[in-house]
Amino acid sequence: MTTEPEPVSGAAAGDAAATALLLVNLGTPDAPTPPAVRRYLAQFLHDYRVVQLTRWLWCPLLHFLILPLRGRKVARKYAAVWLPGGSPLAVHTRDLATAVQQRLPGLQVMHAMRYGEPSLEGAFVALRQQRVGRVLVLPLYPQYSTTTTESVADIVKSARSMPTRMLPEYHDDPAWIAAVADSIRAYWHAHGPGEHLLLSFHGLPQRLVDGGDPYAAQCQASGQAIAAALGLRDDAWSLAYQSRFGSERWLQPATSDTLDALAARGVGSVDVVCPGFAVDCLETLEEIAMMLAERFAARGGALRYIPCLNASPAHADLLAARVQRALDAA
Numbered sequence: 410m411t412t413e414p415e416p417v418s419g420a421a422a423g424d425a426a427a428t429a430l431l432l433v434n435l436g437t438p439d440a441p442t443p444p445a446v447r448r449y450l451a452q453f454l455h456d457y458r459v460v461q462l463t464r465w466l467w468c469p470l471l472h473f474l475i476l477p478l479r480g481r482k483v484a485r486k487y488a489a490v491w492l493p494g495g496s497p498l499a500v501h502t503r504d505l506a507t508a509v510q511q512r513l514p515g516l517q518v519m520h521a522m523r524y525g526e527p528s529l530e531g532a533f534v535a536l537r538q539q540r541v542g543r544v545l546v547l548p549l550y551p552q553y554s555t556t557t558t559e560s561v562a563d564i565v566k567s568a569r570s571m572p573t574r575m576l577p578e579y580h581d582d583p584a585w586i587a588a589v590a591d592s593i594r595a596y597w598h599a600h601g602p603g604e605h606l607l608l609s610f611h612g613l614p615q616r617l618v619d620g621g622d623p624y625a626a627q628c629q630a631s632g633q634a635i636a637a638a639l640g641l642r643d644d645a646w647s648l649a650y651q652s653r654f655g656s657e658r659w660l661q662p663a664t665s666d667t668l669d670a671l672a673a674r675g676v677g678s679v680d681v682v683c684p685g686f687a688v689d690c691l692e693t694l695e696e697i698a699m700m701l702a703e704r705f706a707a708r709g710g711a712l713r714y715i716p717c718l719n720a721s722p723a724h725a726d727l728l729a730a731r732v733q734r735a736l737d738a739a
């Protein structure tokens with residue numbers, strides 16, 4: 410979304426002409442405890458972009474069933490992956506913002522979260538106080554979805570405090586495809602290739618895709634491009650969707666079913682990479698690298714998890730280049 414098509418230029422913060430770059434990620438709890446997880450989930454799951462059920466039905470379900478039960482269960486999962494600096498998603502997003510700042514010294518680079526802290530709303534308040542001239546918003550979602558990218562756009566539109574421009578998703582950016590493919594190649598160089606590569610993307614209710622959300626098509630396009638960059642035969646890789654939430658039909662095939670099918674076929678080693686996640690988080694580290702790895706091992710195989718791009722130089726380079734291109738084109 411572009412609210413003001415004026416040219417943008419870098420300058421120091423506090424200068425009315427300064428440009429700020431906001432890297433926005435989903436958000437995460439500030440502690441691996443049931444109260445902190447409930448606070449985070451409450452904000453997340455009240456977003457109408459995420460859950461569209463009528464509030465008369467959803468609010469009692471959420472407050473009396475889902476938050477009490479899920480708060481306890483999910484806090485244990487966060488505790489299993491928590492880092493000394495905080496939740497993995499928070500730590501890696503912060504580090505990525507630092508790395509991008511080093512590459513774009515003319516901009517003020519900040520990171521913000523759609524849910525939880527540091528909040529996107531708070532970032533706009535701070536930037537307004539600092540009299541920043543304009544803001545570029547880069548959602549850290551390679552694939553567009555109404556549930557994620559458009560939810561960030563909702564807040565950007567409501568902030569409306571200064572000229573603000575959202576950079577588009579980058580599911581087919583050759584530099585991003587190359588960075589993901591290179592990270593897989595580097596893993597294979599260090600550990601040897603597994604028998605099969607599984608690209609696991611976060612899922613989405615099928616209903617939203619049927620209603621026009623381009624997310625699944627973009628995941629498929631990303632998957633094909635990554636496999637092509639690696640020169641893989643069609644039977645050497647698969648694409649699947651993880652992290653189902655709720656009881657309605659989500660995108661198919663599910664990552665867990667695909668792994669079961671691979672094990673049943675006698676595939677002994679599977680490498681799993683999650684290209685839809687800019688940085689590692691609960692869904693990659695706990696669900697894939699721990700839970701699904703254990704499940705695959707119980708079926709006689711070895712699941713090896715290939716980390717997200719995180720704050721790697723290649724990731725920071727490609728995001729900085731995207732921002733620089735947007736500045737040059739303005």
Ligand SMILES: C=CC1=C(C)c2cc3[nH]c(cc4nc(cc5[nH]c(cc1n2)c(C)c5CCC(=O)O)C(CCC(=O)O)=C4C)c(C)c3C=C
Binds near residue numbers: 458483496557612
């Ligand atoms: C990468 C893109 C993501 C899409 C699309 C997405 C859609 C989506 N998610 C839920 C429900 C939950 N997701 C949860 C965690 C979570 N989701 C994403 C990304 C996408 N979600 C990330 C990066 C994370 C990890 C956050 C972290 O702290 O590490 C959770 C919370 C954990 C849990 O309770 O299982 C929920 C809930 C829905 C309903 C949805 C689309 C409708």
Ligand SMILES: [Fe+2]
Binds near residue numbers: 455468471472
């Ligand atoms: Fe509510």
Ligand SMILES: [Fe+2]
Binds near residue numbers: 611
């Ligand atoms: Fe999610």
